[in-house]
Amino acid sequence: MSISALTPPFTVETATAKVRAGEDLWNTRDPERVALGYTPDSRWRNRSTFVHGRDQIVDFLTDKWASERDYRLIKELWAYSDNRIAVRFAYEYRDAQGHWFRAYGNENWEFDTNGLMRTRHASINDLTIKDTERLFRWDSAGVRPDGHPGLSELGL
Template identity: 70%
Template sequence: MDERPPLPPFTEATAIRKVRAAEDAWNTRDPERVSLAYTVDSRWRNRDLFLRGRAEIVEFLTAKWARELDYRLVKELWAYTGDRIAVRFVYESHDRDGRWWRSHGNENWEFDATGLMRTRHASINDQPISEAERRFRWDSAGPRPADHPGLSDLGL
């Protein structure tokens, strides 16, 4: 059985580590890698879409990152208890026409005993922004630099 530490029950420190690990993985924009953090039968609600299982997650993320270009994400712990974590997040991306967007959202996560996410509920709102209004400017796909401010520090 594969484990994905940190494992529940979560403490504040382990919940923060879990959130940062998720952020780092999503910032790779690698659907296969990201899907491995979820149970094989994971259930998602993402906006108005309902997904089940890793194959649908990979398909969804592949399409997402084909349309949301130069995607950069920051997540922040909101609350935790036992096997659940709530986060808020913001990501910035642009479409093929060069229009920039800032997307604000909240996620509720539930994990199994091995630390894999079995349930994800995401509510997201999109805000058009200009290129000059961008706040997430680190280079290439990959983790947010350690010295880059978080959401609260940025007033987001």
């Protein structure tokens, strides 16, 4: 199901599906495709960066995935209401020197009536990890396989 097909008001089932659809979309690492899940005038706070509109989203994600290589993301529903969803997430990536990191965070999302995200607030912290500590091991640039554990199952 497409991410924009899941529209408010959310139920636990549709909110959970929306979170997984968002995870799958971000794991494509395709900035143009990801930006289509947001309103044309979407507003973000990502760490200390403020982004407004799809063009800036594309620019931001292009830069992000150029420096965060082999990016793999898992999201989990935390809470939801009529048109808002809170998620917790973790993702793993390596830098240009081959050092691995796991980023942990929370996001607050607000959607328009068409199911497009109009507001995204992300708080994120990074932790250096060894290759042997990596937990997100599936084919690069692809969605998390159905059998792969989520955050709770991984103890994150």
